[in-house]
Amino acid sequence: MRRIILVACAAGLSWGLAGCAPSYLLAIQPAWPDTPGEKSQSAVFDKYIDSVEVAVGFVRYEKTELIFQVEVINDSHQAVVVAPETFYYIPLDTSAVVASTTAALPIRVDALAPEQYLRKLTDQLNEQVAKSEKVGFLEILTTVTHVVEDVSSIKKQETDAQIAERDQRHQDENAAFDGLRETHAGQADQIYDQRQIVERFLLRRDTLRTGQRALGYVHFPRTDAANRLRLVIFFNERPIPFDFTQQRGK
The missing domain is CATH 2.60.40 (Immunoglobulin-like)
Structure with a gap:
């Protein structure tokens, strides 16, 4: 190494x-x-x-x-x-x-x-916090698509397997957005801890x-x-x- x-x-x-x-x-x-x-x-x-x-x-x-x-x-x-x-x-x-x-x-x-170093960390922290709380356009569009699929499925003769597949896909897509927010929340926590240490020792x-x-x-x-x-x-x-x-x- x-x-x-x-x-x-x-x-x-x-x-x-x-x-x-x-x-x-x-x-x-x-x-x-x-x-x-x-x-x-x-x-x-x-x-x-x-x-x-x-x-x-x-x-x-x-x-x-x-x-x-x-x-x-x-x-x-x-x-x-x-x-x-x-x-x-x-x-x-x-x-x-x-x-x-x-x-x-x-x-x-x-x-x-x-002071500039601390401001940079603060800006990074605020950015990650905002991303951890934000519902973006793609997520809104995905939610609308899920609703449309659920409504249109009423008129279809779906098998149990098709229903289960659609429900699982919706859950996976929703979980992906939740996971992305959790990732940003974790990054925000790391930056917050880093800023606390830097501010204390700088x-x-x-x-x-x-x-x-x-x-x-x-x-x-x-x-x-x-x-x-x-x-x-x-x-x-x-x-x-x-x-x-x-x-x-x-």
Whole structure:
């Protein structure tokens, strides 16, 4: 089975530094905590910039997303603005990977803005709820057809087998529509649960006073075709880079 792991190393404060600190192995599927952990069990590394601690840990892959845990602790004497929507990563060392694919890689990949992400989930939830309650045109037409068949059968000399066949067909068609609504209801339940979890754990825009702390998850679109990802965290519009090495394993 193909799997992908991330190895993280703290990038130098200067963008020009080529070396990195000792690597930290990040598990691809660490357990989802009940609350964002004090420190993730996967590798977390810190940087202290002007009395502000910034800690980043890889959480897991999802089908189309990468999820990181970010913690900012303000021990300075001034307010610190944390804005997850300004975070991004840059795919690096992609030449060997790109050579084997025709897909163009983005120059940078922005974090999924928290409020927009929640609105998207809400829209998906509302859509599935509506579909779970809706009686569509095709179902109405099918019901009318059933009534017409039942009425017209009165004038016919149907055998017991024909009557049973017609009744069974009507039941099957009605059950199919009911099943479709149940499917949408189940999807609505899943999206609702997902939204509750995301809303609880998502890192949101905040202004931290002295001694305050922000901790939560930041979602990014996946870019598998990159050997390194340079994750850039901002506070007070100041970029703090963290490098991750993406390895492909069997």
